[in-house]
Amino acid sequence: MMKKQTFAAKMVIGAAGIACSLLFAASASASALEQFKSFAAGTKSAKGEFVQRQVKKADAGGKAKVSTPASGTFEFARPGKFIWTYLKPYEQLLQADGEQLYIYDKDLSQVTVKKLGDALGSSPAAILFGSNDLEKNFTLAEAGTRDGLEWLKATPKAKDTTFDEISIGLRNGLPEAMELRDSFGQTSVLSFKNFQKNPTLSANHFKFVMPKDADVINN
Numbered sequence: 361m362m363k364k365q366t367f368a369a370k371m372v373i374g375a376a377g378i379a380c381s382l383l384f385a386a387s388a389s390a391s392a393l394e395q396f397k398s399f400a401a402g403t404k405s406a407k408g409e410f411v412q413r414q415v416k417k418a419d420a421g422g423k424a425k426v427s428t429p430a431s432g433t434f435e436f437a438r439p440g441k442f443i444w445t446y447l448k449p450y451e452q453l454l455q456a457d458g459e460q461l462y463i464y465d466k467d468l469s470q471v472t473v474k475k476l477g478d479a480l481g482s483s484p485a486a487i488l489f490g491s492n493d494l495e496k497n498f499t500l501a502e503a504g505t506r507d508g509l510e511w512l513k514a515t516p517k518a519k520d521t522t523f524d525e526i527s528i529g530l531r532n533g534l535p536e537a538m539e540l541r542d543s544f545g546q547t548s549v550l551s552f553k554n555f556q557k558n559p560t561l562s563a564n565h566f567k568f569v570m571p572k573d574a575d576v577i578n579n
Contacts, residue, residue, distance in 0.1 A: 390510070390533070391502055391510060392502055392503065392510035392511055392512035392528070392529075392530050393500060393501075393502055393512055395510060395512075395530045395532075395533045395534075396500070396512050396528065396530060396535075398533055399530070399533055399534065399535065400494065402557075402558075403438075403557050403558060404437065404438055404558055405435075405436060405437040405438070405557075405558050405559060405561050406434075406435070406436055406555060406556060406557050406558065406559070407433070407434065407435040407436075407555075407556045407559050408433070408434060408552050408553060408554045408555040408556060409431070409432070409433050409434075409552070409553050409554050410431065410432060410433070410434055410550050410551065410552050410553075411429050411430070411431045411550070411551050411553075412429065412430045412431070412548065412549070412550045413426055413427055413428075413429050413430075413548070413549045413550075414426070414427040414546060414547070414548050414549075415427075415546065415547045415548075415549060416545070416546050417544075417545035417546065428449055429448075430446055430448060430449060430450075431446075431447060431448045432444070432445045432446040432447040432448070433445050433447070434488075434552075435559075435561065435565075435566075436488060436489045437561055437565075437566065438489065438490070439458070439489065439490050440456055440458040440459075440476050440489055440490060441456055441457060441458045441489065441566040442454075442455070442456050442488065442489045442566070443455045443565075443566060450466075450467060451466040451467070452464065452465050452466065453466075455566065455568045456476055456489070456566065457566045457567055457568060458476070458566070459475070459476060460473055460474065460475060460476065460568070461473070461474040461475070461476055462568045464571060464574070466571075468575075469571070469573065469574050469575060470574060470575045470576075470577065471570060471571065471574045471575070471576050471577070472577045472578075472579060473576060473577065473578045473579065474579045487514060487526065487528065487538075494514070496517075497516060497517055497518065498514040498515060498516055498517060498526075499514070499515045499517060500512060500513070500514055501513045501515070503527055506529070507529065507537075508531065509529030509530060509531050509536055509537060510529070510530050510531070511527055511528065511529050511530075512527070512528045512530065513525060513526070513527050514526040514527070514528065522542055522543075523540045523541060523542050523543075524541050524542060524543050525540075525541045526538065526539070526540050526541075527539040527541075534552075534555050534557070535552060535555075536551065536552055536553075536555075537549070537550065537551050537552070538550040538552075
């Protein structure tokens with residue numbers, strides 16, 4: 361049980377992670393960097409659905425191991441507010457109100473509370489939920505065309521991040537895929553669909569409500 365919580369937290373911040381934010385590009389042929397900068401400048405909030413898989417390094421036989429897909433929904437408002445909900449194969453909630461990150465494991469009836477702080481800056485979550493100043497924390501470079509998407513590579517400038525490299529696949533000015541490679545040779549692959557840009561979200565939408573009788577761990 362604890363293993364799944366560690367993995368989900370890792371996808372979102374600091375030792376966690378989990379790309380989103382940008383206006384439609386002028387044309388589908390625009391470079392990944394052009395699309396991404398337009399997206400980051402024009403997307404203040406968003407919502408949609410995701411599917412996530414973890415791909416482990418190829419074994420001696422040259423075959424990579426792919427985990428059972430996890431899926432759910434996401435919502436965010438820049439900077440630092442988001443709700444990332446795993447619905448399958450288990451239920452888990454990651455929610456940030458701009459100051460704190462709450463990780464709620466329903467099966468364990470446990471909430472882990474972390475401060476967002478500077479940890480958001482060089483994590484994959486910064487691409488989705490942080491400010492627009494991405495080049496302060498990442499080196500951005502074109503990564504070619506693959507699977508019908510224009511790819512952008514984001515390399516964290518900090519040396520102590522969980523992920524060595526982050527790739528973002530864009531089409532028509534919106535992120536459709538994200539790949540997060542860690543120092544252990546594992547890659548987390550996310551795909552996004554039903555992306556809605558700049559929905560109306562109330563001021564209290566991201567306020568976390570502590571579940572009754574949940575154990576609370578403060579980190």
